[in-house]
Amino acid sequence: MENSENIPNSCDVVVIGGGPAGSHAATLLAQRGYEVVLLEKARHPRPMVGESLIPHFWKFMDMSGATPKIEAAGFLPKAGGITVWNGRIHQFSFSAFGYDRPALHVERDVFDHELLKHAASQGAAVFEEVNVTGVDFSDEKPVVSYHSMQDEARGAGQIQCRYVIDASGNNTVLAKQFKSRKLVAGKRTFLGMWGYFTGGNYVGVDGSSYGPESVGKVPPVTFISSHDDGWAWHIQLRDKISVGLIINTSNVKRMGKKEMETYFLSTVQKIPYFKELLEPATYVEDSMAFRPDYSFYSTQPAGPNFGCIGDAGAFVDPIFSHGCQAAFYSASVCAWAVEASFRRPDRAENYGRVLQKRLQQHYGFSRSLALGDYGGDGVDPALVIDLMKSMPLVELEMMLVASDISNRSTNFHEMAKQAGIMEADFVNGVMAGKASVLDTLHV
Ligand SMILES: Cc1cc2nc3c(=O)[nH]c(=O)nc-3n(C[C@H](O)[C@H](O)[C@H](O)COP(=O)(O)OP(=O)(O)OC[C@H]3O[C@@H](n4cnc5c(N)ncnc54)[C@H](O)[C@@H]3O)c2cc1C
16 A cells, blocks of 8 residues: 655554554544554555454444445355364354354455555555654653654654554564563463465364365354364465464474474374365465464553554454454554543543553453453453443353353353353353354364
């Protein structure tokens, strides 16, 4: 996306990063008439992992007006999830929960690019290949420093603004600057690694496998399997398959990229059912990538004139495909906090505190769900229970059912009970949406 304008010296809001969180926040604020400058380090479309979206992401697309563009992009609808966890097979289908729009498997480079273009179309000034290097908060108005990586004429520069939104993802620009980035105790030893295959088989919601000729005719499920010290995913996209492993970092310690790739390719063959699914597949050369720091959060995610949203505020094991959902949610709440503070600058401190609580609350929910944590180390169970009381029942129902598929759900169910949520409360009934236990898969 070309922007021939010069980066301005001042604006209302600077957004650092143009992933789902940054684009969504920039869109909402530009639509409300604020001057928004979004600085993105990469040039989109840029590669990104995290291709499985859960159906409630649509409400955020409706909110930003991006729905027609995402529909037109033609991503692959998915039918549900199947997991093989410690040998036990669970299956659930989104249709059982009454969703009228499908969940999707998306190529993230395309999806994120659509959202970034949407932000620009709504009035945000988007500049790509611009790296934000830090923010000076010593003045009442923050000053954002950047370096243009592509355009020498733009070079290094600064923008003064009223509010900074850090949506820099795993790079966590502000958390690093504040030294507030904290790895979740006991989880620092894990990393995610992934790669892409073409021509393989995939699993449908009936537990049967389908070949590449069925893509676009029979919707896939997100297929998850536990293994000796982590779990693995298989996500069918339109013309390739994303396969990933969450593993103990010690397994690949001191390995170079080539060795890691060899490790990756041999390990995926040992995961239950993956060997069969990938039998006819071809590995896309050099597509293996990895990311350490598998679960972290910032202890200072918001203040009167800044908010850290999406992964820049917190990141949790992606087992329930909750990352993009969390990015959109935190961006929406942050946009609310920005507008509220601009309207009532005398209450900006207060809105900063509200935003911080909301971010911590949603993070606590994601982490309780994904890791089974109950309290301490960044998770306040009382906040999570409050969120459970207020969220749409269909969303909570789906998450409760989804949590059953791993062995990490006991605390999550306990919190739901404390929130006064009983199975009888559900519109569709947990029984309707319940994951079924299958004897075998036909792959
Ligand atoms: C292994 C793995 C699997 C995952 N699977 C899923 C999944 O199936 N479903 C799901 O929903 N989520 C998944 N996630 C999580 C999901 O990918 C993230 O939660 C999501 O991308 C967060 O969006 P974001 O906008 O916060 O950050 P990002 O998407 O990371 O975007 C951040 C942007 O900021 C830019 N940036 C960084 N530093 C700077 C800087 N200094 N200056 C300017 N720009 C900068 C980057 O270039 C990038 O474009 C997964 C994550 C991992 C690691």
